[in-house]
Amino acid sequence: MFIHGVFKRHSIVSPYNFHSLLLRGTIQRADAINFLTNKVELDNARCYLEDGASKGAWLNRSSIIFAGGDKWSVDPRVSISTLNKRDYSLQIQNVDVTDDGPYTCSVQTQHTPRTMQVHLTVQVPPKIYDISSDMTINEGTNVTLTCLATGKPEPSISWRHISPSAKPFENGQYLDIYGITRDQAGEYECSAENDVSFPDVKKVKVVVNFAPTIQEIKSGTVAPGRSGLIRCEGAGVPPPAFEWYKGEKKLFNGQQGIIIQNFSTRSILTVTNVTQEHFGNYTCVAANKLGTTNASLPLNPPSTAQYGITGSADVLFSCWYLVLTLSSFTSIFYLKNAILQ
Numbered sequence: 381m382f383i384h385g386v387f388k389r390h391s392i393v394s395p396y397n398f399h400s401l402l403l404r405g406t407i408q409r410a411d412a413i414n415f416l417t418n419k420v421e422l423d424n425a426r427c428y429l430e431d432g433a434s435k436g437a438w439l440n441r442s443s444i445i446f447a448g449g450d451k452w453s454v455d456p457r458v459s460i461s462t463l464n465k466r467d468y469s470l471q472i473q474n475v476d477v478t479d480d481g482p483y484t485c486s487v488q489t490q491h492t493p494r495t496m497q498v499h500l501t502v503q504v505p506p507k508i509y510d511i512s513s514d515m516t517i518n519e520g521t522n523v524t525l526t527c528l529a530t531g532k533p534e535p536s537i538s539w540r541h542i543s544p545s546a547k548p549f550e551n552g553q554y555l556d557i558y559g560i561t562r563d564q565a566g567e568y569e570c571s572a573e574n575d576v577s578f579p580d581v582k583k584v585k586v587v588v589n590f591a592p593t594i595q596e597i598k599s600g601t602v603a604p605g606r607s608g609l610i611r612c613e614g615a616g617v618p619p620p621a622f623e624w625y626k627g628e629k630k631l632f633n634g635q636q637g638i639i640i641q642n643f644s645t646r647s648i649l650t651v652t653n654v655t656q657e658h659f660g661n662y663t664c665v666a667a668n669k670l671g672t673t674n675a676s677l678p679l680n681p682p683s684t685a686q687y688g689i690t691g692s693a694d695v696l697f698s699c700w701y702l703v704l705t706l707s708s709f710t711s712i713f714y715l716k717n718a719i720l721q
Contacts, residue, residue, distance in 0.1 A: 427468045427485035436468040439484040477502045505577035506535035516587040519562055525555040525584055529572035540569045562590045591671030592616030597664055601682045608651040608679050612664035620666035622647035
């Protein structure tokens with residue numbers, strides 16, 4: 381006995397996993413179609429011809445692919461594959477997304493036509509086809525990053541700031557950053573995922589320009605005849621250019637025992653063979669196209685040379701400074717006597 385009516389099947393395949401697909405329908409059985417990770421089994425969905433007088437046909441939507449043994453489709457990937465005289469199966473080589481859709485097996489007998497429908501869903505791994513280019517913008521600017529991807533099912537898109545904070549963001553094709561700050565510079569990762577295959581991942585590098593700042597300026601005391609050093613630590617994008625001044629006078633590398641070494645984030649001023657004229661106030665200036673800043677620091681002679689100790693009172697002096705450190709009233713008495721003697 382034959383089962384009359386229309387039987388529907390649903391199959392899911394990925395063109396990355398399969399080179400061919402065999403669609404087999406039956407008007408006699410309504411067995412399920414299995415979907416496995418690495419292959420599709422459609423052996424239980426065969427389209428059988430009832431007898432020698434039966435005529436079969438395969439349709440894709442309303443287009444006839446095969447009518448009996450006559451091929452109507454011009455697609456070279458499509459053929460009829462039979463296991464025996466009654467088997468009437470449609471085979472598709474190199475399945476791609478254009479093959480997605482309903483396929484109908486129709487068998488015309490002497491009595492009444494019978495049909496079975498198989499719906500083929502072709503899954504496509506995610507692929508990012510458009511993403512924002514690397515960019516350089518000024519601090520405080522509004523920024524929109526774009527990431528567009530294809531795939532079936534439609535992939536979900538997520539963003540992540542992978543440097544330096546690895547901060548995740550809400551999903552979406554567009555990532556809006558309002559008033560971007562220097563801390564938000566770095567690489568942004570776009571990931572497109574639909575569970576068909578591994579996510580497709582691409583990155584955008586965002587450089588944030590900002591005006592320079594001087595984070596630290598530091599020097600030590602130095603005795604005449606020795607070398608003195610002042611270090612100026614700065615930050616800025618683009619990296620700042622450094623200049624040095626003593627009072628109102630600009631200093632140059634190689635001038636009167638002055639050595640200036642400039643790096644991307646610091647400048648070091650060295651005075652060789654310090655004389656009394658070298659002591660005084662020095663100013664470090666850092667500048668880039670967004671602004672200028674400065675900081676000053678004196679280069680001082682030593683003020684901690686120990687002269688003598690009486691109890692817990694220390695007399696510290698140099699040729700330019702006299703510093704008294706007294707810890708008790710009693711120490712003043714002994715200190716006074718020591719000086720008078």
